[in-house]
Amino acid sequence: MKKLLNTVYITTEGAALRKDGENLVAEIDGVERGRVPFHxxxxxxxxxxxxxxPPLIQxxxxxxxxxxxxxxxxxxxARIEGPVSGNVLLRRAQYRISDDSEEIVRSIVCGKVANQRVVLQRALRDYGETMPPEATAAIAAAVDRLARILRRAALAGESADVLRGHEGDAARTYxxxxxxxxxAPDEQVRFxxxxxxxxxxxxxxxxxxxYTLLVHDCRSALEGVGLDxxxxxxxxERPGRPSLALxxxxxxxxxxxxxxxxxxxxRRQVRARDFEWRDGGAVMLTEDGRRTVLTAWQERKKEERRHPFLEESAPLGLVPHLQALLLARHLRGDLDGYPPLDLEVSHARARDL
Structure with a gap:
């Protein structure tokens, strides 16, 4: 049985969280709005x-x-947590390999570029006929360029710095x-x-x-398997930066x-009204906008996908935990390499069926 532990998001400023027995209780203006058992x-x-x-924190x-x-x-x-229990041998292996990490960096970069390419290919498949010809041509050219970057990144012998350059090139192209x-129909909602x-x-x-929500889930997954x-x-590494989660x-x-x-x-679930423009040019989601996105995020994490390496179906919310486990197994020496989440493999298999 697969169990995906719940994350509770509190988006209303002025809310209060307290402990009541073995439950977390959320209140707004002294009125209880939610209750979740600790387990x-x-x-x-x-x-x-x-x-x-303080009693809830404890x-x-x-x-x-x-x-x-x-x-x-x-x-x-900030992040508040109790004592971290990690496998000291696993962490020693992580620290040692971090100084000579070209193979892991290659896997991460190849997985990212392949998945970026799948996003663009899907857009061409779903909307290509309704796009302006110049947009279709630009996306198709980007798909081809990402394929070339992917082939270069997959070559053995390149340093981590060169691989970082490929990742940056792919990001600019994407x-x-x-x-x-x-x-989106709203003129203000543009990239x-x-x-x-x-x-x-x-x-x-x-x-x-x-991305903030995703890096939180990745950090929790890494801590769950004992990695730093x-x-x-x-x-x-930078002080205060969760580099491995990134x-x-x-x-x-x-x-x-x-x-x-x-x-x-x-799909017009998020519109211009869900954003606010601030002095200095910054744009941010409104409170209602955050609620809409958080609801969609939790639903997205329930969607089942076939994992290309494990060849088993799992909720997307478990993917960070599965990848953290595969990384830990590689660092322990149980796997020859780290297998990234490469949906281009699944995409190609589906195309061949």
């Missing part, structure tokens, strides 16, 4: 000014449930045509090129918010975040 919790994520009482920490505090636009602020995939801190348009605001989220392979997220971004963002916009 059903995997983590708690709070946006903005949310009160968390109970969640003792039970291995993390509390993540984000600001109101989704930027990471996002140069990403705007053609956005079919103006990738912007991060701060996001400068609604599409970037939505992508950044989803701070010591990565593709992303270099590594693990890369191959999943196109599948779990980008595709969901496009669905929300193109």
């Amino acid at each position: 059903m919790l995997g983590s708690v994520v709070a946006f903005g000014a949310v009160l968390v009482t 109970a969640l920490a003792a039970g291995g449930v993390s509390i993540v505090l984000l600001d109101r636009i989704g930027r990471f602020q 996002f140069s045509v990403f705007g053609h995939l956005v079919r 103006l090129g990738r912007s991060r801190r701060p996001p400068l348009d609604p599409v970037n605001a939505l992508l950044s918010f989803l 989220p701070a010591v990565g392979f593709l992303h270099r 590594d693990l997220m890369e191959e999943m971004r196109p599948v779990m975040a980008d595709r969901l963002a496009l669905s929300l916009l193109n």
